[in-house]
Structure formats: structure tokens, C-alpha cells
Amino acid sequence: MALLLALLAFLLVAGDGQMLYKDSRQSIEARIKDLLRRMTLEEKIGQMTQIERAVASQAVVRQYGIGDVLNGGGSAPAERAAPNVWEDMVDDYQIGAMSTRLGIPVIYGVDAVHGHNNVYGATIYPHNIGLGSSRDPELVRRIGAATALEVRATGMPYAFAPCIAVCRDPRWGRCYESYGEDTQLVRSMTKIIQGLQGSPPPSHPSGYPYVGGPSKVVACAKHFVGDGGTVKGIDENNTVTTYRQLVQVHMAPYLDAIAMGVSTIMISYSSFNGIKMHANRFLVTEVLKNRLGFQGFLISDWEAIDRITDPPKQNYTYSVLTSVNAGIDMIMVPFDYQNFINILTGLVKSGAVSQSRIDDAVTRILRVKFAAGLFEAPKANRKLNNKVGAEDHRELAREAVRKSLVLLKNSARSGSSKNILPLSKTAPKILVAGTHADDLGLQCGGWTITWQGGSGQTTIGTTIRQAIANTVSQSTQVVYEQSPDANFVKDKGFSYAVVVIGEQPYAEIAGDNLNLTIPSQGIDTIRNVCSSLRCVVVLISGRPLVLEPHIDMMDALVAAWLPGSEGQGVADVLFGDHDFVGKSSRTWFKRVDQLPMNVGDMGYDPLFPYGFGMTMRQQ
Missing domain, CATH: 3.40.50.1700 (Glycoside hydrolase family 3 C-terminal domain)
Known part of the structure; x- marks a missing residue:
């Protein structure tokens, strides 16, 4: 009798294609195609919306079909929250997501930039500037793997890491998030992605997202592109250079990240020759998606689309229109989600944003969720609790x-x-x-x-x-x-x-x-x-x-x-x-x-050159 019931369930799920997207034996692309055709415009736009945990709830996720939740730095369910408290919170959002009409899981994201650094008691590794000085990509890969375990141990499947900016001016407030001033050094350190996500097999198609199992996380290469080269190192400022130099100095690490199957890429607050990256369709869509073949999803930075205009949010409709048409798939709102959803819905209905652009965004988001196994295992693995701060x-x-x-x-x-x-x-x-x-x-x-x-x-x-x-x-x-x-x-x-x-x-x-x-x-x-x-x-x-x-x-x-x-x-x-x-x-x-002064520059006259470091054996 049990065998007959199981067979009947299989026929209902997959036999006539009615619920093909729930069948893990199908290809990811077949599952995406099946799910996408079932989705309403409202459900698709919900998937493109990322909100902060402070305004998220099971009810909000269910009502709006929210695709992504995150916590900003310092945002936590309780002071010194234990791993199980984080897990309970994330699972609560998943209960809301799974109770929607189509049951699409949320993907919870966190800035785990030097270990699982938002969580009390987690292991905190040296910031990237120190890891770059180690000159040890294998060490960095191991740190990525350990970080992934600690992130998963709190029920979270998505880490906003690594930062693969090439910092060309130490006056920049994010310089310690960069592995160094030399492009080749930063490229070597992208191996952390293999620790976070796992190493894809040789047959894995380049540019396709890869997550190697329940002990791994979805990684995020950031911030595309040129954020480490702004004038005077001013954060969110303008990077003034040629396209050739942008590619050679700042874009090159992304080639490695894409080849490793990085699942998501975050767009930079900064500008390239006066054009905000969140509005730069040429670099975001033509270069990153079309020429480089990236097939995961692109995510905005925190309230970054607001800053397309100066002052921010001066014309929010324009900001939503420009960023989505530029090719950004997931928008980190993070608080004003109702306004964002209403505006984007209106833009699609008016024809200002095409249905194909929405479908491209949702296809990419679903691709990452399927690759990460979230449809099969949306909730926390409680057996990993002891990995947070493990010896x-x-x-x-x-x-x-x-x-x-x-x-x-x-x-x-x-x-x-x-x-x-x-x-x-x-x-x-x-x-x-x-x-x-x-x-x-x-x-x-x-x-x-x-x-x-x-x-x-x-x-x-x-x-x-x-x-x-x-x-x-x-x-x-x-x-x-x-x-x-x-x-x-x-x-x-x-x-x-x-x-x-x-x-x-x-x-x-x-x-x-x-x-x-x-x-x-x-x-x-x-x-x-x-x-x-x-x-x-x-x-x-x-x-x-x-x-x-x-x-x-x-x-x-x-x-x-x-x-x-x-x-x-x-x-x-x-x-x-x-x-x-x-x-x-x-x-x-x-x-x-x-400043700025970097190795290879004309007139290079340092106190200690790039690559300097003594041993105690040296006299």
C-alpha cells in the first residue's frame, strides 16, 4: 500500500509536469522553466525583493512572496543570540515562504566577511588585508570552508563574501576588505570561493552557479566594479580610468570568480567615469552577463539604488527603473519594500520595464536557489550548532x-x-x-x-x-x-x-x-x-x-x-x-x-615596498 501511495504521489508531482519544479531529479533549467510559467507578476517581483530582518516576519514573507531576507551589521534577533536563536528566526521566515501558493524558499543573506562576524562567539579571522599578506590561497580556501560551516550553523545559506576589490588607495575606508593593491594577488585569493561554495567539477559550465552541498553557502563576489579605485579613496566615489585599465586592474578577479561558479555578484556603490554602477547597463548587462557569461544573480548593495540620484531617493521611480533595466536582479531595499514593489509593478504594467527583464532576473534568482538545494532543504540543519566558534x-x-x-x-x-x-x-x-x-x-x-x-x-x-x-x-x-x-x-x-x-x-x-x-x-x-x-x-x-x-x-x-x-x-x-x-x-x-602610490607606479618611493617582510633569521 505504501509503495502504491508513493507511486501515486510521484505521478501527481512529475508525471504530467504539473509540479515539475518540485522534482529534484529534473534538471535545474527544467525546474526553473516550469516554476517561472506558474508565477504571477507579483510573485516574480517579490522574488526580486530583499528586506531587512527588522521588518521581516513570517506574515510579511507570505503576503509579499519575499525572495530574500538579510541582516545588516549589528542587526540580530537578540543580544548575544545563540545559534539556535538565529536558526529559529530564519526557519520562521521559511515557514512563511513555504506556505505561499508556490512554496518558493527565501534565501537569507549575511555579511560574513571575516568569519561569521555578526554572530556572538563565532570565529573571527583576520580581515582580508592581513590574509593577503599571508600569500596563502589554500589557507584562504580553508577559512572559506570553515566560515561556510559557521554560517550554515545559524540556518543561513548565503554569505555576502568575498570582497575582491583591488584597493589602490589606503585612504579608502574599506581598504582592509581588500586582499591588496596588486590585481594578481587578489586574483589568487578568490580561491576562498571554493571554500565557501565548494569546488565545481571540471564538467561544470563556466559562469553557472555552484553550491557543493548542505555544508556550503552561496557566495557573493563584491563590489562590481572599480570600488577600490575611487578618487582619493573616497567611499562610493568616482573611479576615473580607461575601460582597458578598469578591466586589467579591477575586473580581472571577477573572471576567476565566475570561472569558480560564484553564485552571486554585488554591484558597487561607486561610479565609473561619472556613471553610477547601479545604473551602468553596459558594464552590468553587456559585460558581466553577456560577455563574461555570468548566470547567477546580481544583487544591489544596501539602499544603493536610492543613491543613483543626488540627493538619494530624489526620484525613486527613476532609481528603480534605471537599476532594474541596468540588469540588477535582486534589490536590497531593505526597509521600504512596499514602495519598491508597487513602483516596479507599475513600471512593468506600463511597459517601462519589460516582462523579459523581470523573467531574466527571476530565472537567475531561482537558478541559485535550486543550485543551493533550498527547495529540498529550506530549514536549518540543527546538527551543525557546535560549529560556531569550534576549536x-x-x-x-x-x-x-x-x-x-x-x-x-x-x-x-x-x-x-x-x-x-x-x-x-x-x-x-x-x-x-x-x-x-x-x-x-x-x-x-x-x-x-x-x-x-x-x-x-x-x-x-x-x-x-x-x-x-x-x-x-x-x-x-x-x-x-x-x-x-x-x-x-x-x-x-x-x-x-x-x-x-x-x-x-x-x-x-x-x-x-x-x-x-x-x-x-x-x-x-x-x-x-x-x-x-x-x-x-x-x-x-x-x-x-x-x-x-x-x-x-x-x-x-x-x-x-x-x-x-x-x-x-x-x-x-x-x-x-x-x-x-x-x-x-x-x-x-x-x-x-x-598617495595614491602602488607597486609599479612611476616615481615609486616607499618606506617599505609592496611585498616587504622580514624574518627573525634576517640580521
């Missing part, structure tokens, strides 16, 4: 910290006969100083728990001070003073000092900086400590900063970038358990007035 992931992050550190100076100043590094573990008394020495939030930087990041114990991890205390002998006295004055340092019997200073956290436009100086408190600490003691300075920053006036005061200088939650990796190298292997992913300038 093997933290060990991987610790390894990444070790490999990303760049040794810029190691000398025998102050009359000593040998270089200060590696540090002695058995010194009687050492000083640890600086604003960033015992502050996990500062160590992680922006895009950590909240959008801009923060200070203090923002998540779970090990600070550099804690790591030093874990590493030295039990007989060594470790004295920590955040901002010591000169009198505190003198004649206290310290063998040496570790000074950890740097930038405050920031993200995007808030991080744009035209002077790039070390904050004054850090400079004061260097002067007060290093004038009396042998010292190693560890710089925590999302980019090179002005060093030339201060570097002679230091015995050693380490660029630690933004190392993330596992500060133990810094101590591993400072005390000689591992040597430095990092090679700078950026040119260290002498003065800000040299």
Missing part, C-alpha cells in the same frame, strides 16, 4: 594570524648585541602597553558583531595581552598599563615592552581618512615607553599608517593588521614558536601626499 576553526584563525603578520623592523637598538625578536619567555618582568593590547573589539576591527565594530569584550576570543601571559614562563611578571606615562616606565626593572597601538574600528565611509596618522594616544605611548625600554611595537590597523616620524624609536615593528579573535597567533610569533612569513599586501608610504 578547530579557532586554531585555523590562529594559524591565519601567524601567517599574516609582517615584520617591518627588528634591530639591536639601545646598545644590545642582538635583535629584540624573538622575545624571551623567561624575562623576569615585562611591560605590555597600549590601547589595543587588551581590547578584543579593537583587535577585530569593523564588521565585528556590529557594522562599525566596537571596543571591549565584544565577542569571545583572546587578546594580545592574554596571549602574552599565556606564553611566558610562570615566573615572568607581566605588567599591563594601557597608557603609561614616562615616569611609570623608568627604573621599574622591565626587561622589555610590547606596545600594541593602532586605529579605532570603522567600516565603509566612516573609515575614509585623508591623513592616515597613528592616533595621538598611541604616539604618546610609543614615546613614553620606547624612550626608556627596548620595545616591540605591534600596529593594529586596516591599512598602512604614517610611520616615518616614529620608527626610529622602536626596536621592532610588526604590522598585525586586524587579526581577529585569536590574539594567541601574535604571541606565537613574537616569542619565536613560529617565524614571520607575511609579506605586505600593501605599499607603506612615507607621506600621505605620495
Whole structure:
């Protein structure tokens, strides 16, 4: 009897083609064709709409047929929400989606840009600028795979990563999201996509989205294109260059991403020669879709279509019309979704946006959802809960910290006969100083728990001070003073000092900086400590900063970038358990007035050139 019922169910689902899209044995393209023909215009436009979790609910998803939900930086179902709380939330949206007429699942997206960084207790890896300094694509692939597991462990199938911008000016507030200033370096690091999504087989068609199973996520290459080349590094500004240079410098990493089967691409806020990328039909449709053969979906950035006009949203109908006709498939609204849906519906009915353009967008969205297996398994896999902040992931992050550190100076100043590094573990008394020495939030930087990041114990991890205390002998006295004055340092019997200073956290436009100086408190600490003691300075920053006036005061200088939650990796190298292997992913300038300055430029005159990095064996 059970066999007869199963056969009857199969005949009803697939035999006459009535519900072909629900049959996982059919090809993805056949399923898309079947589902698309069943959809109303309202259902199609719902699929093109991405909304923020703060305005999403089971009822909203059901009523509007919403295709995508996301959380912005710092938006969470509860403070320090556990993985199961995130899963409950995402599953609630899926219940709403599955109860619609056609049962099309939502795809929940999150900015997992250096680990699953919105979730308390997740492993936080070094930001991309540090990973670029590792020169280790296989390491980056492994980080992608571990990140995918943690994202999936909270019920989310979609990560807005990686950023494959080529940052050509460190004044840009997103520079730390870039792997480096050299296109070939960034291209090599696109291997993270294989970690996030899995590696497609050789027979997989180029440009077709690929997601290799329930432990992988839909990845998103961003931000197309030229976002790292804006004038003076100003975020969302204009990239002024030739089309040839745009392709060679900024577009080249996308060729690799598309060849790896990246499922989605996010469009940049920036402009190319005065034309907003969200309005640039030539680059978005003709180049990316037609010439490069990308078959996944294109997603806008947060409220980015609003900014097609200046001031933003001055003519929202024009913004919707222009962005959709440019070729963007999924619109990150994220709050004013009813207005967006109404406007786009009216534009289609009036003929201003063609039905074929809508069908192209929805076809691409469905293609990714089918490739990701969401129709078969829309809800969270609760067996993955223990992957958030898993010990093997933290060990991987610790390894990444070790490999990303760049040794810029190691000398025998102050009359000593040998270089200060590696540090002695058995010194009687050492000083640890600086604003960033015992502050996990500062160590992680922006895009950590909240959008801009923060200070203090923002998540779970090990600070550099804690790591030093874990590493030295039990007989060594470790004295920590955040901002010591000169009198505190003198004649206290310290063998040496570790000074950890740097930038405050920031993200995007808030991080744009035209002077790039070390904050004054850090400079004061260097002067007060290093004038009396042998010292190693560890710089925590999302980019090179002005060093030339201060570097002679230091015995050693380490660029630690933004190392993330596992500060133990810094101590591993400072005390000689591992040597430095990092090679700078950026040119260290002498003065800000040299910028922009990148390797290969005429008149290239750096303080430390691109690719510079010493080992402790070098004298």
C-alpha cells in the first residue's frame, strides 16, 4: 500500500509536469522553466525583493512572496543570540515562504566577511588585508570552508563574501576588505570561493552557479566594479580610468570568480567615469552577463539604488527603473519594500520595464536557489550548532594570524648585541602597553558583531595581552598599563615592552581618512615607553599608517593588521614558536601626499615596498 501511495504521489508531482519544479531529479533549467510559467507578476517581483530582518516576519514573507531576507551589521534577533536563536528566526521566515501558493524558499543573506562576524562567539579571522599578506590561497580556501560551516550553523545559506576589490588607495575606508593593491594577488585569493561554495567539477559550465552541498553557502563576489579605485579613496566615489585599465586592474578577479561558479555578484556603490554602477547597463548587462557569461544573480548593495540620484531617493521611480533595466536582479531595499514593489509593478504594467527583464532576473534568482538545494532543504540543519566558534576553526584563525603578520623592523637598538625578536619567555618582568593590547573589539576591527565594530569584550576570543601571559614562563611578571606615562616606565626593572597601538574600528565611509596618522594616544605611548625600554611595537590597523616620524624609536615593528579573535597567533610569533612569513599586501608610504602610490607606479618611493617582510633569521 505504501509503495502504491508513493507511486501515486510521484505521478501527481512529475508525471504530467504539473509540479515539475518540485522534482529534484529534473534538471535545474527544467525546474526553473516550469516554476517561472506558474508565477504571477507579483510573485516574480517579490522574488526580486530583499528586506531587512527588522521588518521581516513570517506574515510579511507570505503576503509579499519575499525572495530574500538579510541582516545588516549589528542587526540580530537578540543580544548575544545563540545559534539556535538565529536558526529559529530564519526557519520562521521559511515557514512563511513555504506556505505561499508556490512554496518558493527565501534565501537569507549575511555579511560574513571575516568569519561569521555578526554572530556572538563565532570565529573571527583576520580581515582580508592581513590574509593577503599571508600569500596563502589554500589557507584562504580553508577559512572559506570553515566560515561556510559557521554560517550554515545559524540556518543561513548565503554569505555576502568575498570582497575582491583591488584597493589602490589606503585612504579608502574599506581598504582592509581588500586582499591588496596588486590585481594578481587578489586574483589568487578568490580561491576562498571554493571554500565557501565548494569546488565545481571540471564538467561544470563556466559562469553557472555552484553550491557543493548542505555544508556550503552561496557566495557573493563584491563590489562590481572599480570600488577600490575611487578618487582619493573616497567611499562610493568616482573611479576615473580607461575601460582597458578598469578591466586589467579591477575586473580581472571577477573572471576567476565566475570561472569558480560564484553564485552571486554585488554591484558597487561607486561610479565609473561619472556613471553610477547601479545604473551602468553596459558594464552590468553587456559585460558581466553577456560577455563574461555570468548566470547567477546580481544583487544591489544596501539602499544603493536610492543613491543613483543626488540627493538619494530624489526620484525613486527613476532609481528603480534605471537599476532594474541596468540588469540588477535582486534589490536590497531593505526597509521600504512596499514602495519598491508597487513602483516596479507599475513600471512593468506600463511597459517601462519589460516582462523579459523581470523573467531574466527571476530565472537567475531561482537558478541559485535550486543550485543551493533550498527547495529540498529550506530549514536549518540543527546538527551543525557546535560549529560556531569550534576549536578547530579557532586554531585555523590562529594559524591565519601567524601567517599574516609582517615584520617591518627588528634591530639591536639601545646598545644590545642582538635583535629584540624573538622575545624571551623567561624575562623576569615585562611591560605590555597600549590601547589595543587588551581590547578584543579593537583587535577585530569593523564588521565585528556590529557594522562599525566596537571596543571591549565584544565577542569571545583572546587578546594580545592574554596571549602574552599565556606564553611566558610562570615566573615572568607581566605588567599591563594601557597608557603609561614616562615616569611609570623608568627604573621599574622591565626587561622589555610590547606596545600594541593602532586605529579605532570603522567600516565603509566612516573609515575614509585623508591623513592616515597613528592616533595621538598611541604616539604618546610609543614615546613614553620606547624612550626608556627596548620595545616591540605591534600596529593594529586596516591599512598602512604614517610611520616615518616614529620608527626610529622602536626596536621592532610588526604590522598585525586586524587579526581577529585569536590574539594567541601574535604571541606565537613574537616569542619565536613560529617565524614571520607575511609579506605586505600593501605599499607603506612615507607621506600621505605620495598617495595614491602602488607597486609599479612611476616615481615609486616607499618606506617599505609592496611585498616587504622580514624574518627573525634576517640580521
